[in-house]
Amino acid sequence: MGYDPKDVSSSLAIPTKLNNEKMKKISTLFKKDPDNLGRVINEINPDNKWVIEGLALATRKFDGTSCTIINGELYKRFDLKKGRTLPPNAIPCQAPDEKSGHHPHWVKCDRADKSNKWHFIAFDDLVDKTDGTYELCGKKVQGNPENIKGHALIRHASEVLEIHDLSFEGLKNFLTKVDIEGIVFHHQLEAKMCKIRKTDFGIKREKTKKTSLRKYIA
Numbered sequence: 001m002g003y004d005p006k007d008v009s010s011s012l013a014i015p016t017k018l019n020n021e022k023m024k025k026i027s028t029l030f031k032k033d034p035d036n037l038g039r040v041i042n043e044i045n046p047d048n049k050w051v052i053e054g055l056a057l058a059t060r061k062f063d064g065t066s067c068t069i070i071n072g073e074l075y076k077r078f079d080l081k082k083g084r085t086l087p088p089n090a091i092p093c094q095a096p097d098e099k100s101g102h103h104p105h106w107v108k109c110d111r112a113d114k115s116n117k118w119h120f121i122a123f124d125d126l127v128d129k130t131d132g133t134y135e136l137c138g139k140k141v142q143g144n145p146e147n148i149k150g151h152a153l154i155r156h157a158s159e160v161l162e163i164h165d166l167s168f169e170g171l172k173n174f175l176t177k178v179d180i181e182g183i184v185f186h187h188q189l190e191a192k193m194c195k196i197r198k199t200d201f202g203i204k205r206e207k208t209k210k211t212s213l214r215k216y217i218a
Contacts, residue, residue: 025094029185029196030168040200042168048185048194052166056185060159061195063145063181064137067119067153068093068106071131074123075106076116122151132156145181145205157186172201181205 029048030040050056066077070091077093080086080103090105097103109116109123118140123129138144138151161183163174175182175198182197198205 025097026184027194028200029171029194030200038199039202040196045194050187050192051185051194055188056166057157057188058161058163059157059184059186060161060180061182061184061197062135062137062154062156064135064141064154066133067109067136068133069123069129069131070106072129074109074119076109076119076136078105078107079103080105118151119153122153125151126153130155157184171196172203175201176203179205 027045027047028040029045029051031043031045033039033041044052068075075091078087078090080090081101086105087107090107092103093106094104109119111120118138119136122136122138133156134153135156136151136153137146137148139148141151163171163183165171165174171183175196182195182200184193184195186193
């Protein structure tokens with residue numbers, strides 16, 4: 001059991017360009033434990049039954065910070081919440097969260113802003129700057145949980161996972177054995193997604209040998 005690092009993002013029913021319809025927050029495959037919302041129970045979310053009906057493609061979830069490329073320009077995620085001011089020309093990328101009120105936007109990266117240093121290092125190394133969403137991973141990002149040397153923009157849905165058992169215990173066992181943050185399931189016919197992470201099962205991710213960013217530059 002393992003994963004096949006094959007890029008199939010261009011063949012999926014995934015929105016690669018923004019439109020006037022705001023994307024919904026990606027739900028968790030299984031229902032949350034009412035006594036511990038950081039965990040899941042062995043009951044599938046009714047909206048995600050398509051995963052076990054054979055309509056899902058499983059892809060690796062990278063642990064970094066979300067970015068997007070729109071018309072060849074780099075944007076980073078900005079979470080509008082109480083006390084924060086929305087930057088000019090920000091683009092809503094998701095509907096506001098009904099519970100927290102947080103409202104994610106895309107904000108264009110400015111080279112003059114030092115906070116974008118690592119974004120542009122990864123962006124400039126990216127040969128194929130196809131429009132779409134990416135994960136910025138690397139040494140200076142979120143403590144580098146992916147343990148990557150340098151910095152890289154990794155396109156979402158760029159690694160397909162070969163998983164034979166999609167049951168609760170099967171997915172828990174898979175995520176116990178592989179060193180990834182989690183799984184994002186993509187509907188093969190519609191623009192639907194859901195996810196499951198190690199932490200949803202209470203699994204701790206261990207540090208492993210550093211991976212060269214060259215694997216992700218294409």
